[in-house]
Amino acid sequence: MANPPYPSKLDTPWSAKVSKTLPWPEYPRPQLVRKQWQNLNGSWDYAVVPKGQQEAPRHWDGKILVPFCIESALSGVRRTVTPDDALWYQRRFVPSTLKSERQERQLLHFDAVDWEARVWVNGQEVGQHQGGYDPFTLDITEALRVGENTLTVRVYDPTRGFQPCGKQKLDPGGVMYTPVSGIWQTVWLESVPVRHLTAVRAETTPDRQALVFFVEGSEAATPYTLQLKDGRQTVVTATGKTGEPLTVRVPSPKLWSPGSPFLYNLTLTAAGGDRVESYAALRTVALGKDPQGYTRILLNGEPLFQYGPLDQGWWPDGLYTPPTDEALRFDIQAMKRLGFNMVRKHVKVEPARWYWHCDRAGLLVWQDMPNGWGISTEEARANFDTELKAMVDFSRPFPLVVLWTVFNEGWGQSNYGMERSRKLSEWLRSYDPTRLVSSGSGWFNVGGDQIDDIHCYPGPGIHPLTEGRAAVLGEFGGMRQATPGHSWKPENDKENTKFAGSLAKRYGELLDQVLLLREQGLAAAVYTQLTDVEIELNGFLTYDRRVNKLDGDVALKQQSTRLYAPGPSVTILAQLGPLGTTQKNISCIGPFPTQPQTVRFVWDGKTERVELWSWAILGASLSLTVNGQPVPELSGGAGEFYRSVNISRLLSVGENMLTVTATAKEASAMFEVRALAISESSGK
Structure with a gap:
């Protein structure tokens, strides 16, 4: 019971x-x-x-x-x-x-x-x-x-x-x-009339000059007239039949983007007397290269760093259901007010009005498939497949959705079957080629993926870059802070922060590192999370939405929006890590060699500074020297977040030596060290 x-x-x-x-x-x-x-x-x-x-x-x-x-x-x-x-x-x-x-x-x-x-x-x-x-x-x-x-x-x-x-x-x-x-x-x-329309959606052509409409009805081949409007002004009128694609060229097209979320109004009148109102947007999403050669997520053909919170969509009074539409809008308006251009909707599907409000506000959405757990029988797998398709069919009319996530952190994925999950992701890419697909956020990426997604708490972090995939940080942060009087359970009011300084200060330090990771190829990041949820206390906002825990909206927006602005030039001089390294024969996963490990790198002396970054987890402890000089700031175990220090004073123009001595109690212990040349005045 x-x-x-x-x-x-x-x-x-x-x-x-x-x-x-x-x-x-x-x-x-x-x-x-x-x-x-x-x-x-x-x-x-x-x-x-x-x-x-x-x-x-x-x-x-x-x-x-x-x-x-x-x-x-x-x-x-x-x-x-x-x-x-x-x-x-x-x-x-x-x-x-x-x-x-x-x-x-x-x-x-x-x-x-x-x-x-x-x-x-x-x-x-x-x-x-x-x-x-x-x-x-x-x-x-x-x-x-x-x-x-x-x-x-x-x-x-x-x-x-x-x-x-x-x-x-x-x-x-x-x-x-x-x-x-x-x-x-x-x-x-x-x-509704006996002959009536049942669904309307639009896709943007790759040149962003036309919309392709897919209109369904209770009867196939029902004639209809479509009016595309800018406000109340009709831009173009076209006729089609249900079940048949209709391509409509748009004169002087206006594109949808987070900064300019323009929506065209639609009126459709079908034979038999049915009349419906809808809307559409011109926008494309794809992968492509930036001028530095990194794979980026392109919105309307241009690289856009996407940044936003993980959003569970839970409420203390209504659980899955917000108390009112005003409350529903509040979360969306808060995300825009806090400087985000994207939100990852986490293992939940929202009411249609939530997506509509996001369309109007200019908020991109990464939509997760709600996970199952006991997906180990054919009945359970069939349920998952059916509900995935239903989720996609429901959400496709909304232009703000730009990415589908099939599995989160492997939840149910192993039971579902890795080969079957690969085929499912391939099916989804072919079923909806207008959006990106991530087969697994955080854990298992199966073959042919478009997204390489890592979860790193508090992070941030990045996987080694893979040709043809966008490297994203699907979850990071998650820093807990209690707000007395605003907790689901009163005993949670007693929890203290587990990091030095204020939450806002630590958040700013994490975004400093996200900005530098962006310059190393990171294409997007998702911070955990928008609100506290039940006993989780890691939200920007409290569970009751009454308190912003990070020193107010303006300060948080200033932190977020710098991720969209030109940044410093970053060059990786040396990288030692369990997932990728610039030096062979270096062990970054325990058990570690008893002798120090040394790598050599060249610095031209022209960059403004060189930083050494490191993290060490699962009992790993590090001792670092640069050209024989100790780096005490990075000694010991760092935890799952980068610590950094300026080592320019320890370097010589030309060849330099970085020496790492690692110890660990666990064979699974691991570490990463990066030497980064950084120039703030790159003029990008």
């Missing part, structure tokens, strides 16, 4: 603003908008019964506020659902969109239900769905009647069983959080 959710009293500035009659009243699908719709959020009956019970309960346990999951405070219930349980919902409603002559179809939308849902209308089963992160739609026209109707839903959610579940855990702790079961996004009803 799982424990009940932790009864934290932590709320957010929006908790008290949640409507008890109609929470989340906003139109939920901004990428395909119609006027005729009805929101079914609000107070529903619920009951938790043994999973074997297949009939709707005769007696209900109480009321639950949809769309908040049953484990959350905002649901009004705060109860754990176990693998032995089934969760039932029921509500009555009068469809405002239903006409007695029934000339239109009535579509029932569930934007997310975790995990398996069966749905009845007036006792008639109208459909079922598996998958905790993608929306699904049921045509319930034949089951509806004029007047009052009864909607019943049965949910089964084993959590961490054979389905993708992200960071949910029945026994939360560490980096795993309170589980989420049942309805957690908006439920709504929509009236």
Whole structure:
């Protein structure tokens, strides 16, 4: 029996603003908008019964506020659902969109239900769905009647069983959080013509002069007219048929970028009377070389260093579901205000409005696939494959998404199968060639990857450069700092920082090193993380979003934005490391030789300074000398972050000697040392 959710009293500035009659009243699908719709959020009956019970309960346990999951405070219930349980919902409603002559179809939308849902209308089963992160739609026209109707839903959610579940855990702790079961996004009803449009997305041609539209409908080859608009002004009108690509040349095209997030408005009118509003953007993403020959991520053909936070998307009051749309926008506005141009959405998929707000704000998104754990059976692997495709299909209309991550830190990847994961990544690259694909963030990169991703805490760090891959730092930082009165658990208020100086000072030092790594080929970096989450205290913001822990927005933005500006010139004079070295016959992984190891390098004396960087982990301890002179600042064990010191005074023009003596108790101990020539006045 799982424990009940932790009864934290932590709320957010929006908790008290949640409507008890109609929470989340906003139109939920901004990428395909119609006027005729009805929101079914609000107070529903619920009951938790043994999973074997297949009939709707005769007696209900109480009321639950949809769309908040049953484990959350905002649901009004705060109860754990176990693998032995089934969760039932029921509500009555009068469809405002239903006409007695029934000339239109009535579509029932569930934007997310975790995990398996069966749905009845007036006792008639109208459909079922598996998958905790993608929306699904049921045509319930034949089951509806004029007047009052009864909607019943049965949910089964084993959590961490054979389905993708992200960071949910029945026994939360560490980096795993309170589980989420049942309805957690908006439920709504929509009236559409018999022949109607079902999906719209656009891709930008490589020359960034045209958009290719993919419009789907309830019937193939349905004619439609598309108007592309700049604001309210029509730029171009074109006609097409559903199921057939339509290429539209855009006069005087305006490109989308983080600094100028321009969106074209769309109006589509289909034969049969359907009319929808949507939007599109001109933007391309690809890999390419910069003038120094490093592989970079190109946005609209130009190198752009991408930097942003890891974003879990959790809330102390609503868990997976933000309390309001205003709260949802707050996180996005905060990231822009703090100087980020990108966010990595970590093993969770957000409501459509989150992506729409990012599109409008100019925030690039790296989208993770929510991980599974027991992906060791064919059923589990099939579930993962199905939900990956569903996530991609849902997110593709949003131009801000520029990268897919299939696995995070190998979670479930070994059980899934390494060769199969390679084929899955290859399939994804071919299925969506308009975006980049990372097969594994942090651990296992399989063959043919476009991204070489390392996690390094607190870091930063970089893998040796690989031809054809962009080197990215998928996670770093993670520095914990408690903020009394703003913790999920009061006992966490007592935690102290584990580094010297203020959090802001240490963060600035990390970005100093990220900037120099950028000049050595690093293409992007992700800091852990945007907010504290439950017992994790490593956010820029507290879990309740009330406190910025890094000395305010302006200071943090100044730190972040220097990563986009021209930087110093950096040349690697010598590199000794477990993942790559400029000198053969050097052992950087334990057990280490008992004798000192020496490398030689040449310095021309023209650079402003030479820095020696080092880190040592898993019990490794270093003693370094340069030309026989000790470097005490880097002696001992450094931990998983670079320490650096200016060694220019120890050098001679011409050949120099760097000597490393390493000791370790563990055979897995390792270290890295770099000598870097740095010129701030390079004029780049």
